[in-house]
Amino acid sequence: MDKQELLVRTAFKLFYTRGIHAVGVNLVLAESGIAKRTLYHHFPSKEHLVEAAVRYRDRSYRAWLISRLENVPAGKSALLELFNAFDDWFHSRVPDIDHFNGCFFINASAEFGDRDNPIHRACAEHKADITASIRRHVDELALSKELTEEITSLVVLLKEGAISMAHVQGNLNAALEAKGILKNILNSYASE
Incomplete structure (x- = not known):
């Protein structure tokens, strides 16, 4: 692993467990063992490092989630598997994405609340990409356009609500x- 990647991974772990504003660059440097000059060679500011950490988490999280959904048939099975995946994540049974400490994207966007901030935008892009993945599986149910929109919104709201409740x-x-809620609703509209 090169020094830039080590900095990003170290920063992500610290930001995810302690909060972004609570972690200074000196702690990232101490934990990574990398010199300050090297950090600022790769990242002109802490915000650039934070954005890199958000994008790192986006890549690793989406790779994990997509792999989980690809292991089952598209459509209803994949939509239900989404929540099996989250159950594993909530119980910290997914070493590829670290222990569960809430949603990094919600946490980061809360700390950078200005919607024009690049960090906030990166978090919003992540949420939009996950919603698009969910939509592809809802499309497999061959429902009306209106119902497809409603079911997609329902799955996203259930997902976000489950993360928050956990x-x-x-x-x-x-x-x-x-x-369980989703399964009952899908059983009303779509077969296996």
């Missing part, structure tokens, strides 16, 4: 509860 309230079974 992190904020400590309900680590929230993903399976959301899956």
